[in-house]
Amino acid sequence: xxxxxxxxxxxxxxxxxxxxxxxxxxxxxxxxxxxxxxxxxxxxxxxxxxxxxxxxxxxxxxxxxxxxxxxxxxxxxxxxxxxxxxxxxxxxxxxxxxxxxxxxxxxxxxxxxxxxxxxxxxxxxxxxxxxxxxxxxxxxxxxxxxxxxxxxxxxxxxxxxxxxxxxxxxxxxxxxxxxxxxxxxxxxxxxxxxxxxxxxxxxxxxxxxxxxxxxxxxxxxxxxxxxxxxxxxxxxxxxxxxxxxxxxxxxxxxxxxxxxxxxxxxxxxxxxxxxxxxxxxxxx
Ligand code: AMP
Numbered sequence: 001x002x003x004x005x006x007x008x009x010x011x012x013x014x015x016x017x018x019x020x021x022x023x024x025x026x027x028x029x030x031x032x033x034x035x036x037x038x039x040x041x042x043x044x045x046x047x048x049x050x051x052x053x054x055x056x057x058x059x060x061x062x063x064x065x066x067x068x069x070x071x072x073x074x075x076x077x078x079x080x081x082x083x084x085x086x087x088x089x090x091x092x093x094x095x096x097x098x099x100x101x102x103x104x105x106x107x108x109x110x111x112x113x114x115x116x117x118x119x120x121x122x123x124x125x126x127x128x129x130x131x132x133x134x135x136x137x138x139x140x141x142x143x144x145x146x147x148x149x150x151x152x153x154x155x156x157x158x159x160x161x162x163x164x165x166x167x168x169x170x171x172x173x174x175x176x177x178x179x180x181x182x183x184x185x186x187x188x189x190x191x192x193x194x195x196x197x198x199x200x201x202x203x204x205x206x207x208x209x210x211x212x213x214x215x216x217x218x219x220x221x222x223x224x225x226x227x228x229x230x231x232x233x234x235x236x237x238x239x240x241x242x243x244x245x246x247x248x249x250x251x252x253x254x255x256x257x258x259x260x261x262x263x264x265x266x267x268x269x270x271x272x273x274x275x276x277x278x279x280x281x282x283x284x
Contacts, residue, residue, distance in 0.1 A: 001079070001082060001083040001087055001088060001089070001090060002088065002089045002090070003079065003089075003090045003092060004089055004090070004091050004092070005091075005092045005093060005094070006093065006097055007093055007097045007098065007138055010052075010089075010091050010093070010138050010139060011138055011140075013089065014052075014138070014139050014140045015140070017049075017050050018140060022049035022050055023047075023048045023049050023050070023142040023143075024048060024049070024050045024051075024052055024139060024140065024141045024142055024143075025044030025045070025047060025048030025050070025051045025052070025141060025142065025143050025144070025145060026044075026051075026052050026053075026054065026135065026136070026139045026141035026143070026144040026145070027040045027041055027044055027051065027052070027053045027054070027087075027144070027145045028053075028054045028056075028131075028132060028135050028144065028146075029053060029054065029055055029056075030055070030056065030057045030058065030071065030186065031055040031056075031057065031072075031073055031074070031075070031078045031186070032071075032072040032073060032074060032077075032078065032186035032189065033077070033078045033081045033082065033186075034176075034184045034185070034186065034188075035176045035184055036147055036149060036175070036176040036183070036184040036185070037053075037081075037147075038081065038085045039147075039173055039174075039176050040145040040146070040147060040173055041053060041082070041085040041086065041087055041145075042085065042086075043145055043171060043173050044143070044145050045086050047143060048141075048142065048143060050088045050089065051086065051087050051088050051089075052087075052088065052089045052090075052091055052139050052141065053082050053087045053089070053090050053091065054090075054091040054092075054093075054135050054139070055075070055078055055090060055091070055092045056091075056092070056093055056095075056098065056131065056135075057071050057073065058098075058127055058128070058131040059095050059099070059127075060099070060123075060126075060127035060130060060131065061123075061124050061125075061126075061127025061128045061131065062124075062127070063121055063122070063123065063124065066121075067187075071186070072186050072187075072189045075092065078090070091135075091138075091139065098131065098134060105130070106126055106130045107126070107129040107130045107133045107160060107164075108125075108126045108129065109125065109129055109156045109159050109160050109163070111249070112125075112152070112155050112156050112159055112249070112250050113125035113126070113129070113152075113156050115152075115243070115245070115250055115251070115252075116152045116241065116243055116245070116250060116263055116265070117152055117265060117274065118152070119241070120240050120241070120265065125152070125153070125156050128153055128156065128157070129156060129157065129160050132144075132157055132160070133160065133164070133166075136161075136166055136168055141168055142168065142169060143168060143169035143170075143171055144157075144161075144168055144169070144170055144171070145171050145173060146170065146171070146172050146173070147172070147173055147174075147175060147176075148172050148173065148174050148175050148276070148278075149175040149176075149183045149184075149185070149274070149275065149276070150274070151247075151261055151263060151276045151278075152250060152263070154170070154172045155247075155250060157170055158170045158172075175275070175276075177203065180200040180203075181200055181202075181203030181204060181207070182196075182199050182200050182202065182203060182273075183202075183203065183273070183274075183275045185273065187271055187272070187273065188271075188273075190269075190270070190271040191268060191269070191271055194235070194236060195236045195268045195269045195271070198234035198235070198236045198237060198268055199268045199273060201230055201231055201233070201234050201237065202231070202264060202266055202273060202275045203275055204230065205226070205227040205230040205231055205264070206227070206262055206264070206275060206276070206277045207277070208226060208227065208230060209223045209226065209227050209244075209262045209277070209279070210262070210277055210279045212226060213256055213260070213262075213279045213281050214279065214281075214282065216282055217256065218255050218256045218257065218281070219255070219256070220244040220252070220253055220254070220255070220256055220260075223244060223256070223262070224242050224243070224244060227242045227262075227264065228242055231264075231266055234268075236268050236269050237266055237267065237268055238266065238267040239264070239265075239266050239267075240264075240265035240266060240267060240272065241263075241264065241265050242262075242263075242264040243262075243263050243264070244256065244260050244261070244262050244263075245260065245261050245263065246260065246261070247259055247260065247261040247278055256281045257281050257283075258280070258281060259278055259279065259280050259281070260278070260279055260281060261276055261277075261278050262276060262277050262278075262279060263275075263276035264276065
């Protein structure tokens with residue numbers, strides 16, 4: 001496995017690979033890898049000649065009071081995991097290389113980036129789309145791989161790629177979970193003891209929501225109420241949002257019909273966790 005740590009070298013490598021007629025699959029990450037990231041690598045390996053994993057904790061997607069400085073980092077461990085998963089290139093640029101002095105261009109997807117996490121994290125998706133657009137320009141992938149855990153992120157990136165004719169296949173892979181259902185996340189490292197045990201309520205409440213919808217519940221407010229009541233039983237929890245939206249436009253639904261995205265963000269102590277399920281409602 002090659003480790004490339006400058007934008008210029010990554011661009012040269014990608015140009016060369018493409019000249020040889022080989023395809024590139026890109027897995028963008030912020031590192032501190034877990035099985036969720038590695039499931040994306042596995043999918044990328046199936047359909048591409050070369051798999052590039054970027055590891056970059058993107059400063060511009062963090063709010064001023066968020067965890068940019070404390071975000072877990074361990075390049076040595078990540079390199080080991082990436083190598084054993086079969087990554088061909090780990091791209092590990094510096095923030096200065098990505099955003100040099102005088103950097104001035106940002107990508108903003110309107111609409112989709114507004115609700116859900118966009119509400120409590122203003123500027124977050126602008127940071128995400130900007131860095132992903134840059135990574136697409138640098139790595140020049142044929143396909144890029146994202147996780148359903150970050151459903152809004154995946155929707156926003158798909159829209160960006162489509163609107164800007166990026167000609168990159170955006171693939172979204174299922175959420176990988178711990179044994180108790182908690183979605184794997186680099187931020188789970190912040191959890192311990194009671195908080196870690198409490199965190200399992202997120203997925204449990206989503207499963208309960210799924211059952212209610214499958215049993216025919218059409219009123220999103222009733223389902224949301226049930227989820228919130230379950231989460232509130234855990235002392236360490238504080239709800240940011242629980243929403244039931246149309247998976248296409250991410251707007252709140254008035255009635256549950258067809259597929260809906262049930263999404264939530266909850267603080268467990270100081271750690272903000274997100275999760276979601278897509279549920280296909282019974283036809284009326
Ligand atoms: P991150 O390093 O958290 O920015 O995540 C990098 C990519 O991995 C994003 O596309 C995430 O959606 C995806 N990802 C993170 N956690 C999971 C998970 N538990 N299952 C599947 N994909 C995930």
